Amino acid sequence: MDLILWRHAEARDASTDEDDLERPLTLRGSKQAQRMAEWLNRFLPESTRVLVSPALRTRQTADALGRKYRLVDGLAPGAGPSQLLTAARWPDSREPVLVVGHQPTLGQTAAYLMAGADAVQAPAWGVKKGAAWWLRYRVREGVPEVVLVSVRTPEKL
Structure with a gap:
């Protein structure tokens, strides 16, 4: 199974009177x-x-893809890796899954999958705004493993 973690692109900074879920992308973020x-x-x-995630900035990021997507409340800011992995049906999904979400959830998920169960207690790995991490679950010689296929940032494309 392939799991692609895509952090939303740069969004407008939060103001005190604005709902965090309604922050739009900046021009740079678009x-x-x-x-x-x-x-x-x-x-x-x-x-x-x-x-x-239902947040405006993640929806706007996903809109750039031009594909149909499903909003998942369990991917909103504050979600944990277990919610993300359940929504993605990791590692049993037959098709690749792209998740457009937030830090620290994406970094925590990458740390958990790549470093093992102890990583849940460790700090989240840094996932830059707009970056995508492509992970693959496979079984090699009877041993399950997670492979980091690619990490890309918008600035390096």
């Missing part, structure tokens, strides 16, 4: 999302399920 979406669309199979 460009980041478009750049990453172009790269993702070159490699993502058509069968990829796209799961998106």
Whole structure:
């Protein structure tokens, strides 16, 4: 199973009177999302399920992809890795899954999958705004493993 973790692109800073879920992307963030979406669309199979946090900035990031997606309340800010992995049906999903979400959840999930159960207690790994981490679950010689396929940031595309 392939799991792609895509952090939302740069969003407007939170103000005291604004709901965090309603913060839009900045102009720079829109460009980041478009750049990453172009790269993702070159490699993502058509069968990829796209799961998106209900926050405006994640929806706008996912919109750049031009694919259908499903909003998942369990991916909102403050969600944990277990909620993300349940929504993605890790590691049993037959199709690739792209999750558009937030820090620290994405970094915690990457740490957990790559470093093991002890990583749940460790700090989240840093996932830059607009970046995508592509992970693959496979069984090799009877041993399950997680492989880091790619890490991309919009600035390096």
